Every structure is written in structure tokens, then in C-alpha cells.
Amino acid sequence: MHTRRRGSSGSDRPVTDEPPEWSDVDADDVEDRVVELAEDGYSPSEIGQKLRDEGVTGTPVPNVKLATGKKVTEILEENDAANELPEDLENLMVRAVRLREHVNENGQDKQNKRALQNTESKVRRLVNYYRGDKIDEDFTYSYDNAKELLE
Incomplete structure (x- = not known):
């Protein structure tokens, strides 16, 4: 926005509507883990990274929205764990x-x-x-x- 540099390129996520077969975690477990991480002080992006890397009960969650049908911020708002600022x-x-x-x-x-x-x-x-x-x-x-x- 404030420089003459071009945007940085990166890889795109695969276009899919379903979570992969190898990630068969329960949506309720994912939501509980999201709320737990938020109470520990993690931001929504950090929660997504932790779920990707560590997962729920050892199984990684590549995409929270595919696994639960809701974004991380939506889950936090439903459970009154969202920050007051975006x-x-x-x-x-x-x-x-x-x-x-x-x-x-x-x-x-x-x-x-x-x-x-x-x-x-x-x-x-x-x-x-x-x-x-x-x-x-x-x-x-x-x-x-x-x-x-x-x-």
C-alpha cells in the first residue's frame, strides 16, 4: 500500500468442499479446542496454526472451516471468547x-x-x-x- 513493491506470491489452498479423509476429527472437539486455545490467550490466526500443527487429540486439522462449517472467529463469537478488537x-x-x-x-x-x-x-x-x-x-x-x- 505504501511502497512501490509488488505483492508477494504464494501457494493457494486446494479448492475443496470437504475435509481430507485422513483428518477425521469431530467438529465439537475442534470447537472445544478453539475455545480452549482462545482462553489461553492465542489469537485466531495462532489458533489456526496450532490446530494445523498440533491438531486435536493428535490428528491435524488442515482447515477449521471445512472441519466445522464455521470460521475460527465465528466459533469464538458464539462462545463469547472473541477479542473486543479485530x-x-x-x-x-x-x-x-x-x-x-x-x-x-x-x-x-x-x-x-x-x-x-x-x-x-x-x-x-x-x-x-x-x-x-x-x-x-x-x-x-x-x-x-x-x-x-x-x-
């Missing part, structure tokens, strides 16, 4: 707070001043996108609000 917005706010603290200590660091401007711009764009749906209607981003929310 994960992408929270990650950008963490980065902006960290950059702001660095720039306050190192005023001569022009490169990171620019990075802070770009990151805060992305945060404001995401706040506008999520406003009213996932966050409060009157929420506005500021360093103080972000620091308070992330503590």
Missing part, C-alpha cells in the same frame, strides 16, 4: 504504539517517523471500515486510546 486492527495498533515510543526516544529517526505515519494511516482506514460493526460508532484512533485498549 485481530488485524489490534496488530496494527500494537505496531503504531511501539513505533510512537521509538520515535519519541529517537527524534532523528526519519525513516521510522514515516513508518509511523503510514501505520497510523492504515489504522485510521481500518477504524473507518470496522466502525459501527465491530467497534463503537464514536471510536477514533489516538495514541492514548490505543495504549489504553492494548493494556
Whole structure:
């Protein structure tokens, strides 16, 4: 978004409507494991990676949506284990707070001043996108609000 670089290429998931035969886990077990990992403090993307790598009772879960019919965030919302902020917005706010603290200590660091401007711009764009749906209607981003929310 803020650079001249092209997007990075990567492999795509196979197009399928059913989980593979080798991953025959019960949907209820997967949902229980998702809620358990969320209570341990893992984010939705980390939960997906843990289920892919470790699985449920030793059997890997390559795709939670294929196994349960719901996304990880949907499972968390149903069980009241979801975060108050969307994960992408929270990650950008963490980065902006960290950059702001660095720039306050190192005023001569022009490169990171620019990075802070770009990151805060992305945060404001995401706040506008999520406003009213996932966050409060009157929420506005500021360093103080972000620091308070992330503590």
C-alpha cells in the first residue's frame, strides 16, 4: 500500500468442499479446542496454526472451516471468547504504539517517523471500515486510546 513493491506470491489452498479423509476429527472437539486455545490467550490466526500443527487429540486439522462449517472467529463469537478488537486492527495498533515510543526516544529517526505515519494511516482506514460493526460508532484512533485498549 505504501511502497512501490509488488505483492508477494504464494501457494493457494486446494479448492475443496470437504475435509481430507485422513483428518477425521469431530467438529465439537475442534470447537472445544478453539475455545480452549482462545482462553489461553492465542489469537485466531495462532489458533489456526496450532490446530494445523498440533491438531486435536493428535490428528491435524488442515482447515477449521471445512472441519466445522464455521470460521475460527465465528466459533469464538458464539462462545463469547472473541477479542473486543479485530485481530488485524489490534496488530496494527500494537505496531503504531511501539513505533510512537521509538520515535519519541529517537527524534532523528526519519525513516521510522514515516513508518509511523503510514501505520497510523492504515489504522485510521481500518477504524473507518470496522466502525459501527465491530467497534463503537464514536471510536477514533489516538495514541492514548490505543495504549489504553492494548493494556
